[in-house]
Amino acid sequence: MLTMAQAIRLALHYGEEHLGVTDIFGEDVGPPLGGVFTATQGLRTAWNSPLDERGIIAHALGLALAGQKPVCEIQFCDYIFNTIDLLKLAGNTHWTSAGQYNANMVCMTVVGAGIHGSVYHSHSFESIMAHIPGWKIVLPSRPIDAYGLMISALKDPNPVMFLYPKALIRTRGTEPLPGLEGLSESDLKKRIDAPAGRTLNEVAKLRETWQPQWPSGLTDYQVPIGQARRVRSGDDLTIISYARHVPLAELACRELAAEGISVDLIDLRSLYPWDRELVFESVSRTGRALVINEDTPVCNFGEHILREITEHCFYQLQAPPRLLAGADVPGIGLNPRLENASVPQQSDILNAARTVAQTVA
Amino acid sequence: MLTMAQAIRLALHYGEEHLGVTDIFGEDVGPPLGGVFTATQGLRTAWNSPLDERGIIAHALGLALAGQKPVCEIQFCDYIFNTIDLLKLAGNTHWTSAGQYNANMVCMTVVGAGIHGSVYHSHSFESIMAHIPGWKIVLPSRPIDAYGLMISALKDPNPVMFLYPKALIRTRGTEPLPGLEGLSESDLKKRIDAPAGRTLNEVAKLRETWQPQWPSGLTDYQVPIGQARRVRSGDDLTIISYARHVPLAELACRELAAEGISVDLIDLRSLYPWDRELVFESVSRTGRALVINEDTPVCNFGEHILREITEHCFYQLQAPPRLLAGADVPGIGLNPRLENASVPQQSDILNAARTVAQTVA
């Protein structure tokens, strides 16, 4: 099965060939590297930008205003925070122009901890991003969703923020990509992973002549923006999560099941808009809700979900709904003891789930 | 009684003379203008910066690292969004340096709608700001609180974001400033308001020789950061608000009282840290909570308060707690019909309060 990096690459390739993508750019996005996480290797329209996030977002907006379809990358979401004003501009372009222009662009960036990234390669961005009107926001936890959400993002005429969890980029999915069911892992790798080398010069040399062998059969398989996925069904507790904490929560659910707690686990996948119907239906049924993410807790996106849940499912709630989020600290420390204490771990999920599931008034 | 602009000016003057303030700077902050909202007129250490918000925040941080005590201004919070990365740096300086450095700085900026400010002079900033760890955040609704919070901010060794509501800058308070009880409005104006002129040249000329006559008797009156104010006491409903919506809510409370709904109205004044004790005490008693502000609703600071309320007062809640916030739109339209539909009005407050107060399970 393919990795998330491969899935994104394939979707972008499909976008270049079939959906009018004109530019895929950002720091080290073009050859020879093809992105620090390899997501843009071998793409026809990929190019390297100057080291300048403000320039990247502004340039993408300008391209969109000129009717192009750009995909820009911010190398780490940790470095997107100098562009919030520009993201706001992109988000208000359609509205402020009373419908004349749309900022038809996709911005992609990796989020979250889990790779010993220390203070500046562990940030989350979804909470601040969700506060910026005019954008749609997606955040897959599986390769197949990454593909389907990217296709949807490219088809959407609005600015879409494509976040993806850096800790899961190399994890292989368990679902085959529609159209590529016959292709083996190693075949795919041989076809679309750029050749490695021991030195940058060697890498550059090897890749100068390298051409990816894009598999045929790619489809416009979409995950509609706004549609969550029920990962597991259960009756005692609803866990709402996304990104890196979906697989973690899934593991926890197995353990909880053994303890007799049956969890309805929802992977949101889209954060704006998000799947209110599925969440409300579930919480109304279980009466108990736990939201899990790793962003810092004040004005956390989970608080938005919880506010909506409390408003809509108040009379069904049997225990205080809870947020399990990152610690309220200015950074993720590099030492693993610090990182583990700062973002929810398996044991934190189990404890929080037990608390919410077992509270009796 | 004095205005908020005067209160801030007096507090900054006190800071220059007694609290070691070394620099008060920003766009048009120095002479001749003394700030587009007059808050920095006549101050000894005030100077004009280049038109460059990133430079302003970075410079303030640098001054703080060198042991100075800077107060910088961003002319409108609408223009602070290109500096979020720098605000994050200021907020993590103490932590990342393991306690070696502190970013001993104050940043002030006006927030909110209410002056026909259109798309770019009506933004709120508290929700994104509250998501940035390492800062304290204050937001007064009255001149006296503005004074007391500014003194507290200047005494605090940490970065403090001093937000103030642009719609209330010229409103006179009803409480005299400690130490200035004897001074009449017109005397104060004569002493500390810079002379006006018909042209910029005239203004500049007049002010070249002008010196404020700072009143003696100023004290270090403080409003402790983190301490809310109970504006009215009541038993049926808790309204938690701040800034421009405090006086609006106060008016609404009178009307509600006439209808037989008695409201506990809390002006938070500090958003980080905020007064959890007072809020929880009140909501535990009333069983009903309404948070009012004008920021957009997704990842709104009110959702943070509501999440905490729901967690801590769950079993006392008698109705779904509610958020009355700005509309989820990319901007505030200039036409008053648009602005009024976008930020909570008096009638919205009444409706929301009635709903929360009268809901029965």
Place this chain on the structure above:
Amino acid sequence: MLDSDTKLRILRSMITARALEERLIMMSKSADGFFWIGGPGEEAFNTCLGVLARPGATLDHDFFHFHYRNSATMVAMGMDPLDAIRQMAVRVTDPFTGGRNFCGHYCRRQWNVVPVTSTIQTQSAVATGTARAQKRHGGTGITITTSGDAGTAEGDFTIGLNWSTQPGWELPILYIVTNNKYGISTRYSEVHGHSRVADIAAGFGIESHVVDGNDVSASYEVIASAMQVVRNERRPVLIEAFVSRLHGHSSSSGGNRVPEGAEVDPLSRYAEQLLGEGLIESAQFDSWLDQERQRMGDFLQQAKNEPHPAPESIYDHIFATTEPSKC
């Protein structure tokens, strides 16, 4: 050298622009509008820019990333001043923003006028995107961006310069800085160590010109020749134009009239020149100006009869539902 027809056309366009600004200012003082910001004092330069520009809706046309003082350019490009008055009157008929944004915040897709944004100087960086599309497309369409002097202190100014000089991707951008020597109340000379903004462009290897923006002939010539370079050589050029700020920064800055005579009025100056050349007569000029003032008054009456946007329309145009038509 400008021919007589063009001279007259420029003069009349300047008159219209001035009369429009006067009306907008009056509206900001009456109950007919709110905040005013605009370009009285920049008519000479900005009119020439509009006369020489090529508005339209394709990559072969020019793209405009304007400062908020470009009314004269819009007028010269053919804008009906009624539309600007509608915007000032915040009517739903404001074709630029539907009553949502301040005056001077133009946006017209048919002319490639992208939204004027209040965020100072972001346009310098955004402009590189439309220019890249034009560079790739070929042809002679260019991107034009204007800004004030103070705003060049923002990093976005040099970001634009840098992105438009990428090797192999030198971009067809005409950068214009209208230097009125002030940012609100702060003098250029107080916060800029370099006496010419143009010097900064030179550091990036960008050709630059300085011009007296109150001089129609000089402005016309420098714009025309710069445009020729940008159009044909597909590389950036910067013009720094020194202009007046006849009504101060805006309606809300302390003391907004400048003292009589303290700054050159480009309109009177040009009128006097054409009088001297015998191209117009004094009475003619006065009557043109009167007519335009009258017309703006009539437009206001018309705009006032047009509907306000509906409260619930705040939810319109948050998200587009279809792809935009291609350039």
Place this chain on the structure above:
Amino acid sequence: MLDSDTKLRILRSMITARALEERLIMMSKSADGFFWIGGPGEEAFNTCLGVLARPGATLDHDFFHFHYRNSATMVAMGMDPLDAIRQMAVRVTDPFTGGRNFCGHYCRRQWNVVPVTSTIQTQSAVATGTARAQKRHGGTGITITTSGDAGTAEGDFTIGLNWSTQPGWELPILYIVTNNKYGISTRYSEVHGHSRVADIAAGFGIESHVVDGNDVSASYEVIASAMQVVRNERRPVLIEAFVSRLHGHSSSSGGNRVPEGAEVDPLSRYAEQLLGEGLIESAQFDSWLDQERQRMGDFLQQAKNEPHPAPESIYDHIFATTEPSKC
């Protein structure tokens, strides 16, 4: 001209710095550390910088806003390499960040070394603040800031230049750009239209110098003379130093070794020079290097025996409770 003592001091400091980097790289490949980034290839220039700098805790001392490749500067200023190894080993004894941040992210208040931030180039703008304090204070203390070449594309680079040239407030800043011709995988020449970063400084009226940063004598001289100008004339100067990047960008970038001989090794080059001058003998050099390598290995053993930070310590130092002591 450097005297023999200084030459030997520089060489030995370079050896220490190299041995330290080698050890840090090894740690990034073993279980003893995580991500590595640092400065092998920059020892010649960075050591001279450290030798000439004046670390200390007052405004009369220099302030340092470092790039993440300044280990050699820290070593030359007297840093015990053990401290860098503690940081790489993420021990609580890491005196810079307490096991919180990456290697190379120094911070030492006693030396005015402000926190190295991962956010590329923000230091250029922040540096203006410490420099303003020094300008006001008087004396000869200066602010020194270093960065890479690619990072100069950020607006913050010119923001720094602009703020350090305000009329009457020209700031005592020594800007240093170590140009290794790459930002991670992207060649300087691919994304910069100006062949010298120094050209940009010139646009702001800032004196600038270009130097071969692999040449000790040239680097020493240009730093010494630039410092003299900055210290005494209280105005900014920029040095662009061309340096090598001997171990690629970092431990995590694809292909991080450069091919043998593709880039100048400043350490071997300097050793050969001093051999040629008869100042050292080959065996002496080898034994110094061996000793230092051995010492770094011992340091690692020591660091490994030191405690990890406690999980609950993440809540320490979020807010300061007392005012910092004044500079």
